[in-house]
Amino acid sequence: MPALDTPDAKRHKPNTRSSAVGSALKKKEPPGPVYEKGIEYWDQVDASVNGVLGGYGEGPVPHIEQLSSRLLLLSLLPSLSPFPNPLTPQPAATPPHRRTVLDVGAGIGRVTRHVLLPLFDDVVLLEPVDKFIREGYRAALDGEWRDLPISKSQPNGNDVIELEGWKEQRRRFDEQSKTRGKRVRFIKRGLQGLDPKYPAEGGEDVGLVGISNSGEEGCMVDQVIYDVIWCQWCLGHMSHSDLVDFLRLARAALREGDDHYVFVKENCCDDAAGGVGQEFLDEEDSSLTRSHQKWVDCFHEAGLEVIREEVQQGMPDELFVVKT
Template sequence: MIPDPKRHRPNTRSNGPATGSALGSALKKKAPPGPVYEKGIEYWDKVDASVNGVLGGYGEGPVPHIEQLSSRLLLLSFIPSLSPFPNPLTPVPPSAPAHRRTVLDVGAGIGRVTRHVLLPLFDDVVLLEPVDKFVREGYRAASSGEWRDLPSLTAEGDDDAMKEQKRRLDEQQKWITEGNGKGKRVRFIKRGLQGLDPRFPVDEQGEEIGLVSSPSGLGEKEGCMADEIVYDVIWCQWCLGHMSHPDLVTFLKTARKALREGENGDNYIFVKENCCDDAPGGVGQEFLDEEDSSLTRSHQKWVDCFHEAGLEVIREAVQQGMPDELFVVKT
């Protein structure tokens, strides 16, 4: 599959100094066109529901592993109590809170980030994705026992596969009995971000796909199954480009209200996206990719959005180990 061009730099060359800006005619207009939600869905409907598909052809090399590890380390650096065991980054992890730690994964695709980054650290994940085949593939894989943190004896397979499922269930139950966790759950919801209130993700625009849970988590009403959900973390990765500036600011304001109050302030919104260059003078800018109807924003443009939404930028990190031909990825 040809790598997705929307993440490629339009203003750099592999050899020699960077060329001048070539961001496209949209920037020359007084009112640049914004993304069209329906066009974005139409584009992703044509993409394979696989890691390689959602990563634009970069899913079969080192990129997924490097990117996932960096995200987990970043989360642990902000919230050390997420660590399930002592490690060099957190030799003595603080005690976990009594509540079910809950995270929202928006524009989650087939659940790659939920599966490899969020679920190992949190108790509950609300997985939100507007593309039907993506969210249903994620639900299928999780409910069939393919996700390590959600083993299931109802999964099909040969004797060795079923023995492995039982071993993982026993391991998880021992972990819970020893007070090291509460069991894992993922709630799959088909929905876009426009007009979303994260506290009530299933509305007239949202469709409940299903809940996948470890046995110990089935009966608990709090966390992802609460009537009004509050989150310890809201994770946004490679999806906010499909929102116009006003829609993005509105979403960020609403997302801020959905964060859990108190708890030592360990509640954050993480945004991980590609960034193009700022305009001369450090002015924020954005350009529209007509193919998938998404905006690529510059660093300052993102900062402008955050400030307009009343958010404070605590830290920024550049994702290392990405191919040179891609836009820089920042969290």
């Protein structure tokens, strides 16, 4: 399982604390993230790439980060490549099933739009902040996501409404997809208590964008099975126990076989003395920054094995290291 990024790009902070903040009070347990406080923090952030990336959205950071993620996906799953390339000179045949990916804590859909959608057939996009998921849904519905077919379906509706002026792009898409189509299902929901197989339980099905008649499989079935589950810059808002529970359920929601993965991309602080895992709480956004070993401990506790680890290159020096 690839490992370890958080919606705001974390800045360097002292790594001498272990899952605690300064206090004169003795506590039975170290403080952890408070879900409601995290939502309150993100409610004050602009629903834009610059907003969700903590002010780093207008420079090279998004492009470098997105490219690295796509290359990592293709190196582990060469069958995702739609055409021959240096990584996959002879791409495997398209599988009979719709290749489906879950994007959790997806914000306005930046990762879905630029990393996942070009490679997968179906995306289930989960985000708890209302204005973020509404903005992502609006942009996809208005034809701003180039890998989606130029059509849209309203929530709980069966009608497909064609957008004007896009006939050539629609023709090109239909030729490339060979009528397979692509879809994104937008769900407003947090990660706490989530069973990825049933992504809409306890949440709001905002809507589907894409070809609605592509078959009742992939993201459209009652029990969704995934080729990949992608977690980026969001798991810091989960306590240790909630995180381990989620990772266990994520593992159980993967398609059978050796080439299906949970990807985790997060900022990492330093390990404590002796290589012991540690974490500390950022009270501003109520999230935990975990060290490398702390992440590994969480993965092992959830029954996951680390298959590949990469450091994200090209990030500003003042940020915590980002690992996938």
